[in-house]
Amino acid sequence: MRIANLAGRAVLVDGGLAVDVETASGGRFGSDPQAVYREWEAFREWATAADLPAGTAFEVAALGAPVPAPRQVFAIGLNYRDHAAESGFEVPEGLPPVFTKFVTSITGPVTEVTLPPGGHTDWEVELVAVIGKAARNVAEEDAWGHVAGLTVGQDISERVSQLAGPVPQFSLGKSFPGFAPTGPWVVTPDEFADPADLELKSAINGEEVQKGRTRDLIFSVPALVARLSAVLPLLPGDLVFTGTPAGVGLGRTPQRWLTAGDELVSQIEGIGELRQRFI
Incomplete structure (x- = not known):
């Protein structure tokens, strides 16, 4: 199952077409994409069993963040x-380093991002888990039962x-406007042969800069x-950005930063891609 935010409305993406949740459920579930996760068990049961109507075509650029207003990130x-290693730090043990990306930085999968003046703006493709x-x-051993699905994220x-x-x-350094693109949709774990082993990669202007697998x-x-x-x-609808593999600009010699006109494409196997243009 794929759950998306099409022009501010919750939709199921079925065969590449969008099915409006509120319409298809006869009003049982509303149009708010975030509300899906507050009622996740009931929603999943309905969506799995429902005889969905025919969907409609849509442009990926019309998609918003599939989880637009999490209480915690x-x-x-x-x-x-x-x-x-490329960052010059020891491998963490026990509890990993944890920070937040403030909610106002969250955007959808196809966006323009304004570069902060005088900054060194970097890229970090990440698998994002959505709590259900x-x-x-x-x-x-019980944790997957608390995960609604997975999506693509960029920790710019x-x-x-x-x-x-x-x-x-x-x-703060990771929460400028547009610095948390996510999407294009949330994919439930049952859609993957192995949700713990997915390829993720990113490219700038067609040049691959990151490639890894989530099994690592x-x-x-x-x-x-x-x-x-x-x-x-952890609350329903919370996001967990799970970290990035090697290949970021900070770890390069010489270091490399995003510049105006660059296009960053981030992909995860079985989910889809993000596409950001920097201005």
Whole structure:
């Protein structure tokens, strides 16, 4: 099942066509894309069993963030060994580095992003897990049962403010407007042969700059749900950006940054792609 936000309305994407949730459910579920996750169990049961009407064609550019207003956004740092190495940090143990991307940075899959003046803006393709069932002290072996689905995310990062002292400002440096594109839709785990082993990659102007597999995560999606929920409740509709593999601009010699006119394309196997143009 694929759940999307088409022009502000919740839709199911079936065979490449959009089925309006409110219309198809006879009003049982509303049009708010975020509300789907507050009623996730009932929604999934209905959507799985429903005899859906014919969908309509749509432009991907009309899609918004599939989870537009999460109450909590968790972002995980240094969750691939090769990225930790290129960043000059030790591989984390126990609890991974956690920060947030503020909700106002969240956008849909096809956008224009204004570069901050004087900054070093970097790219980080990431698998994003969407929480569907409240999680508190969840065992790792039970964690997939709390995940509604997976989507593509970009943890776009402005490195100057992120790393400015005396204390780094990770959350601010990663939360400029448009710095958290997500989408194109949320895909439920049952759609994948193995939701724990997906290829992810990104390219700038057609040049591949990142490529990895989520099987190489230091803390897998279930491990993150378990460790985070041991500290605080995870709420339906929360997002977990799971970290990026090697290939970011910060780790290159010489370092490389996004510039006006660049197009960044981010892809994850079995989900789809994001497309950002920088101005």
